[in-house]
Amino acid sequence: MPEAPVPFPSLQPSALPRLIQAVATRYGGASRYTRHYVRAKLLRDPATKAIVTLATELGGFGTVGDLGCGRGQLSLLLLLAGGAEAVLGMDRNGPALLEAQAAARGLPARFTAADLATEPLPDCDTLLLVDVLYQLPPEAQRALLERMATAARRRIVIRAFDPDLGWRSRCGFAMEWLNRAGRGDLRRAAIEPMKLPALRAVLERAGFRVSVTPCWGGMPLPNVLLLAERGSA
Template sequence: MAARYAGARPFARGYVRHKLRLDPVHAALLALAGPQGFGEVLDLGCGRGQTAVLLLLAGAARRVHGIERNRAWLSEALRAAPLGFVATLADLATMPALPPADTVLLIDVLYQFETAAQMALLDAAAVAARRRIVIRSMDAAAGLRGGLTRLGETALRHLWPGSRARINPLPILRLTGALAAAGWTATVTRCAATMAPANMLIVAERAGAAPPA
């Protein structure tokens, strides 16, 4: 699957290869999708699109709509993706509403927003998702693990200025509380790589939602 990025810049090729090899989120997503799949997916802050490519190639998504504000990364996603990927170049902080989808993904994105914008994006995801919302974020309340994860993210922000607008993780309980208030049931599991030990996966299901057709 990393071969789909053969035409990308060397850094992007290496990034995708290492990300796919080292980050447990990809196996977690495939397991979660199961034989039924995620249906139509909205991948918010899709970056270079490796999650979309993986889900489409594995048959775990029927279609993926990636929304991303970094033009260069979105171009790499579009070049690598198979049929079924559509992309929108946009700033999620200024989108009044999100298009509907069976599954909404927010993988390593929320903590880059100001607090009010995070909660607004979560609310918009809760309206857009027909069935499931999958979020990975670092837990601000995770003590030493939280501190280490924040340190790693801050280092990456200095290494690649512009890659992260801010590092503003909220306590996971605040996110799950907002989801519960919007009528979703959430489960939380650790989904952490060595460099980011406080990363948690929130899987929220809408009660009584029909499986994707």
């Protein structure tokens, strides 16, 4: 029997563990690594609670474009929580997208292979970009933001890397280096996260009201959650 979405804005924090378990169960046919990753990521990443809480406060995200969606677990959580009406996920990782689509059976979700630097972005109420922007070359970061500002009907939600948070930023750069070393990916250019004033300026010039809140939980990282909503500043 399909999981019943939780009506917004009635979602309570106590419901989140049950919903995470419901999402994890949907990946039962995926690889062992994916099954572990999906559950651990949703449980441990501060972005999970922060984004679901934000959706609750806003009365839902409407239709969502999840850019760089990976295995799609956050999109599916939003759907089961009632925080999204429908989802289109985009990513370059074909095998991950296949696992996401299999896990989304019976839900209004579609996952498609796409290069965010070149493919048209979906016309959605909310565009979601989590831990993707800072991975792009500097010129591509600005270009993607400008395209998102055109495509998003109501809002943009970004979990970004703030390079100006002192020791937190130094920890973030070090962890990124370690992650790349573990993948044997050190030949790729070092990350150059866009500074938050410049990031905000792109969206504010496009007519968005922008707010930024910490999104690192108990971790020594420089992650922040940026919400940009259409309307006069």
